[in-house]
Amino acid sequence: MSQSVPSAPQVDAVIVGAGAAGLYQLHRFRQLGLSTRVFEAGDDIGGTWYWNRYPGARCDIESMTYSYTFCPELDQEWVWSEKYATQPEILRYLRHVADRFGLRPHITLSTRVLRAVHQEDDGLWEITTDTGERVTARFLVMASGCATVPKEPEVPGLAEFAGPVHHTSRWPRDGVELAGRRVAVIGTGASGVQCVPLIARQAAALTVFQRTPVYALPALNRPLTGAEVAARKDDYPAFRAAQRASKGGSVFTMPTRSALETDERERTAAYEHAWNQGVLSALLRSYTDLLVDVDANETAAEFVRGKIRATVSDPVVAEALSPRSYPFGTKRPCLDSGYYETFNEPHVTLVDLRRDPIEEITAKGVRTAGQEYPADVLVLATGFDSMTGALTGVDIVGRGGVTLRERWGAGPLTYLGLLSAGFPNLFTVTGPLSPSVLTNMMVSIEQHVEWITDCVAYLRERGLTSIEATPEAERDWVEHTAGTAARTLYPATDSWYTGANVPGKPRGFLAYTGGADVYRARCDAVAAGGYEGCVLR
Numbered sequence: 375m376s377q378s379v380p381s382a383p384q385v386d387a388v389i390v391g392a393g394a395a396g397l398y399q400l401h402r403f404r405q406l407g408l409s410t411r412v413f414e415a416g417d418d419i420g421g422t423w424y425w426n427r428y429p430g431a432r433c434d435i436e437s438m439t440y441s442y443t444f445c446p447e448l449d450q451e452w453v454w455s456e457k458y459a460t461q462p463e464i465l466r467y468l469r470h471v472a473d474r475f476g477l478r479p480h481i482t483l484s485t486r487v488l489r490a491v492h493q494e495d496d497g498l499w500e501i502t503t504d505t506g507e508r509v510t511a512r513f514l515v516m517a518s519g520c521a522t523v524p525k526e527p528e529v530p531g532l533a534e535f536a537g538p539v540h541h542t543s544r545w546p547r548d549g550v551e552l553a554g555r556r557v558a559v560i561g562t563g564a565s566g567v568q569c570v571p572l573i574a575r576q577a578a579a580l581t582v583f584q585r586t587p588v589y590a591l592p593a594l595n596r597p598l599t600g601a602e603v604a605a606r607k608d609d610y611p612a613f614r615a616a617q618r619a620s621k622g623g624s625v626f627t628m629p630t631r632s633a634l635e636t637d638e639r640e641r642t643a644a645y646e647h648a649w650n651q652g653v654l655s656a657l658l659r660s661y662t663d664l665l666v667d668v669d670a671n672e673t674a675a676e677f678v679r680g681k682i683r684a685t686v687s688d689p690v691v692a693e694a695l696s697p698r699s700y701p702f703g704t705k706r707p708c709l710d711s712g713y714y715e716t717f718n719e720p721h722v723t724l725v726d727l728r729r730d731p732i733e734e735i736t737a738k739g740v741r742t743a744g745q746e747y748p749a750d751v752l753v754l755a756t757g758f759d760s761m762t763g764a765l766t767g768v769d770i771v772g773r774g775g776v777t778l779r780e781r782w783g784a785g786p787l788t789y790l791g792l793l794s795a796g797f798p799n800l801f802t803v804t805g806p807l808s809p810s811v812l813t814n815m816m817v818s819i820e821q822h823v824e825w826i827t828d829c830v831a832y833l834r835e836r837g838l839t840s841i842e843a844t845p846e847a848e849r850d851w852v853e854h855t856a857g858t859a860a861r862t863l864y865p866a867t868d869s870w871y872t873g874a875n876v877p878g879k880p881r882g883f884l885a886y887t888g889g890a891d892v893y894r895a896r897c898d899a900v901a902a903g904g905y906e907g908c909v910l911r
């Protein structure tokens with residue numbers, strides 16, 4: 375039965391998602407005095423850190439860096455235990471944030487937003503959920519994450535498998551019985567690299583199916599000392615300010631020299647130094663040209679391959695684990711804790727799918743062209759329909775009845791990754807064509823949330839009710855992001871950054887490569903200019 379739609383919104387804003395982005399957006403809207411509802415598909419808050427509870431799940435940005443920067447008191451009261459926090463610890467932190475800022479009463483859990491329709495007559499969004507609720511709101515914020523929609527492998531027979539099948543991002547809360555079992559893991563991205571060593575510790579036999587090898591660097595994770603925590607807390611205000619001003623949301627010394635202008639001995643020493651930091655981006659930051667010059671890149675790539683050869687005892691396995699088909703850093707590198715060493719274990723087998731592709735999943739296991747590998751449990755570490763999947767997965771209907779999915783049919787069209795023409799008052803937090811996944815997400819989330827909040831405040835102060843990107847400003851931004859990416863080595867590599875991991879997805883580099891500092895300045899200038907590139911009504 376259809377309900378009548380009132381012309382005044384039931385709430386000022388609806389936010390989709392109660393992960394780190396949705397929580398902070400809710401906090402800021404509440405500070406602004408906006409009535410706000412958050413809908414979250416999971417049965418708890420936490421987003422990425424709620425869903426990804428596979429063994430070994432941990433952030434690969436240091437915990438005292440990968441946390442909200444907006445509240446000095448929060449920085450002082452929360453104590454991180456390890457250099458790299460585990461998923462449960464990050465989830466505890468986000469729950470603490472939700473409680474501390476009184477956010478929970480405004481969040482509806484276990485409720486998925488299915489549809490959002492922009493109504494031409496009153497300019498409101500009508501949002502429909504899978505529980506049958508309908509809500510109208512002036513503003514709609516998609517805080518639905520960049521790695522939200524799991525991707526299954528495109529191989530026949532998955533439904534035939536007799537045992538349990540678990541995608542890493544849908545891991546059962548009570549864990550999976552792995553002891554004494556034969557486990558097959560498909561996929562060797564960050565999730566595979568993290569779960570493989572832990573699964574190997576429990577399983578009777580582990581077979582890892584690898585299509586493309588990754589470059590993994592050692593995490594060198596360890597407990598934080600009291601002195602380290604105290605020193606950072608003393609320094610937090612300056613550190614947080616530096617993060618916000620930085621190129622990627624973390625505070626690093628940026629390189630000044632070219633790899634090719636440095637002699638080999640010195641270069642190897644620099645790479646060794648970077649390797650021993652146990653920091654994801656350290657190696658890439660050794661020289662200025664690693665992401666723009668393929669020969670420079672090869673020096674770092676070969677350094678990593680040398681480390682793999684030194685770690686993995688079987689030279690054939692070491693070679694199979696060594697990436698050669700794409701430059702270092704153009705697929706997201708991984709931080710590992712014992713990943714390569716795991717392949718020295720007698721009960722662990724690597725199957726190189728480039729030589730021996732999967733033909734089908736059978737009831738008993740995985741059959742490649744060469745043989746059948748028996749398994750009791752199948753783990754899919756096969757990634758996500760990243761960047762756009764969570765946005766185009768909702769029926770978002772804008773002006774003229776056009777859906778976001780249709781409008782983005784040839785690739786996402788955004789202005790600053792925040793707005794899309796034809797969709798008034800729709801905001802996307804860390805949306806496609808913003809720096810997002812190339813940066814520390816916490817800092818990029820905060821920057822977007824603060825921009826959105828300031829924008830809504832600006833409208834309200836002037837008695838305006840609507841903001842919409844112009845098609846021209848959007849086109850310029852899309853061209854600018856593509857042109858910026860084209861000056862790097864990124865776009866040529868097949869990865870989830872380019873959409874190449876999802877069959878049929880249009881190809882294009884989905885994040886802004888120009889740097890979070892440059893990007894922030896641009897967003898600030900747009901706001902200071904009265905939201906140039908947008909129509910305000």
Ligand code: N01
Binds near residue numbers: 526562564568706
């Ligand atoms: O996913 P991925 P992920 N047959 O897409 C393979 C973040 N993250 O979940 O490369 C066989 O990187 C696929 O092979 P290929 C982080 O941003 C962060 O691991 O397409 N294999 C690849 O090996 C990360 O980058 C953290 O050839 C198939 C793997 O599955 C992002 O999430 C931890 C296949 C997918 O790798 C995604 O990481 C975890 C098929 N049909 C995740 N389909 C940390 O903070 C796919 N694959 C540490």
